[in-house]
Amino acid sequence: MSQPWQPPQPGGGAGQPPQQPGGYPQYGPPQPQPGFGQPQQPPQQPGYGYPQQPPGQPPQPGYGYPQQPGQPGQPGQPNPYGGQQPGYPGGFPPPAPAPGAGRKQNVLLAIGLSVAAAFVAALLYGFIYQAMFNEDTGELTQISWISVGIGVLVALGPAFFARGNWVAYIVAGVLALAAAVGGELIGTAMLVSEYIAGGDPGAFEILTSYPQDTWDAWDADNEAMNYIFIALAPVAAVAFAAGLERRSR
Known part of the structure; x- marks a missing residue:
């Protein structure tokens, strides 16, 4: 016998749920779409434990994804996702240059100036040594600060052109000692020439x-x-050069 005609089911028959536009079935109650005049849904906020994104910046990739190019990390700020962001190597800023590291040195010029200063100081000290002789008493007056002045004069070159170079400081000390002794020898030769030889031969x-x-x-x-x-001459030379180097730090 023929079956009576049944009207079609709203869901398309065979117990299937009604089809939504696009051919995909919908389960559960339909989601209302915002219409005209209804407020938009706010964007989802990250869950507890995730950093908040600052406004105006694109979202950061999730864990395990490489950082997008063109977004360098800020130096000194840790990466919340466990990766190291570009910045200073090792996460620490480079150390500051040491004092005096960028200062140029010219050791040869410094030693050359010390040699010239020692020669000039010896000549000047020779004339001063002769002038300190008392003809009436036959005694020679000693002045301590003259040796200190010789040391400072000889140390000027290393103090300014080889700052921090202790080899140049020691060379200046040796030259200052030679200038002090040489000046007294020149003065002695001048006294012998004047009071014993009668001026002939000369001091030189x-x-x-x-x-x-x-x-x-x-x-x-x-x-x-x-x-x-x-x-005192070599001591003053080394002390002056080293003291000037410490002050410049």
């Missing part, structure tokens, strides 16, 4: 032709205090 000839006799004449009149004054 006595110093170059009879160096041992000049040394013996100088050493015979020296006392212990005189050697202490001479030792």
